[in-house]
Amino acid sequence: MAGVHVETGPALTTTPSPRLLGPAQIRGLAAELGVRPTKTLGQNFVHDANTVRRIVASAGVGTADRVLEVGPGLGSLTLALLGAAGSVEAVEIDPVLAARLPATVAEYAPAQQNSFEVITxxxxxxxxxxLTGEPxxxxxxxxxxxxxxxxxHLMSEVDSLQVALVMVQAEVADRLAAEPGSRVYGIPSVKARYFGRVSRAGSVGRNVFWPEPKVESGLVRIDRTDDxxxxxxxxxxxxxxxxxxxxxxxKTLRAALAGWAGSPPQAEARLRAAGIDPSVRGERLGVADYVALARTALP
Known part of the structure; x- marks a missing residue:
């Protein structure tokens, strides 16, 4: 029986995924650098691979995305991001940590090292x-x-940002995602909504950090809109x-906005011009109401 010749194409190659940091690697890097996490810089390093994978998945970033990461620390989240995004630019305030990051990326994500930049x-x-690019x-x-x-600040300054997925203290996450009328609805809630749709994207326990913080953490997502x-x-x-x-x-808005408007009667006039009842309180208004109010003061 004659053999069958099968034509084959070139072998498919895949880019190796970055290796992620675990507790031993985190402590080893910290010891090498003589780093002791400080409350002043809010340093709590994530050492759980599943957590950083979940953050990246919640962000929904892909190869077309350039990611801006703030506070990369020892690089736990950075490495996971490099496995999904097209490139990552990190902003790190600590010069010791910033100087070590390129070497960490070269060791754990050699195939992605040209897609990474850090600025101190x-x-x-x-x-x-x-920034060197448009994240x-x-x-x-x-x-x-x-x-x-x-x-x-970053949502205000970096207009190219289309999505934000950040981990913050759980109570702050609740405030950011709160709806008008909620007990925790306040300044962060309204300002975050100026940029887009805000939602809670999950919770993170204390045990995935070193050192372990005294508070729970939460994920918040903002999807930019042009509203x-x-x-x-x-x-x-x-x-x-x-x-x-x-x-x-x-206080009612008529009283609370008196200083901004010039006097209570002027505040009432602006509120009525914006279609808002002067007797309500600020916690009842959505961001659209505040935009309408601001427009009464613009030329």
Whole structure:
């Protein structure tokens, strides 16, 4: 019987996935660098591979995405992101940690090392021009002591961001995702919604961190929308109104916004012009109401 000749194409090759860090690797890197996690910088390092995989999956990033990561620390989440995204640019305030990251990526993700960059900077002070590319996604385990300011700053400054998936303290996650009228609805809730749809994306236990924090953690996702103006002047005015409304949250808006508007009668006039009942409190308004109010003060 004659043999059958089968034509075959070139062998398929796949890019090796990064190896992820576990508890032993995290402690080994910290010991090598002489790093002791500090409360000042909000350092709690994730050492659980399943947790970082879940964060990446919740972010939904793919090869078309350039990810901005804040506070990469020793690189746990960084490595998982490099396995899914097209590239990662990390912002790390600690110069010792920032200097070690490229070597960690070269060791654990050699196939992706050319897709990684790190800059040593304070995320609260960077702008889009400080970055080497235009990130499409923010994915980060944010330092808990500055989580909300960093999130709002980056969403304001980096217009190319289309999605944000951040890990924050559980109570902060609840506030960010709260709906109008909720007990925990406040300034972070409204400002986050200015940028897009906000949702809770899961919870994270304490045991996946080293050192183990005293609080539970939560994931929050923001999907960018174009519902509200992106220009800095409008956003500044909207945020000013939000701050004024919640500075005295137990007062009616007619009273709470008197300083912003000039006087209680002027506040009432602006509220009525925006179609808002002057006797309600700020916690009852959605972001669209605050945008309408801000527009009464814009030229």
């Amino acid at each position: 900077a304070d995320a609260l002070r960077i702008s889009a021009s400080d 499409t996604a923010l994915v980060a385990n944010l330092p808990y002591n500055v989580a909300v300011p960093v999130l709002l 509200y103006p992106r220009d800095a002047e409008t956003r500044k005015q909207v945020f000013t109104v939000i701050d004024a409304a919640f500075a005295q949250r137990r």
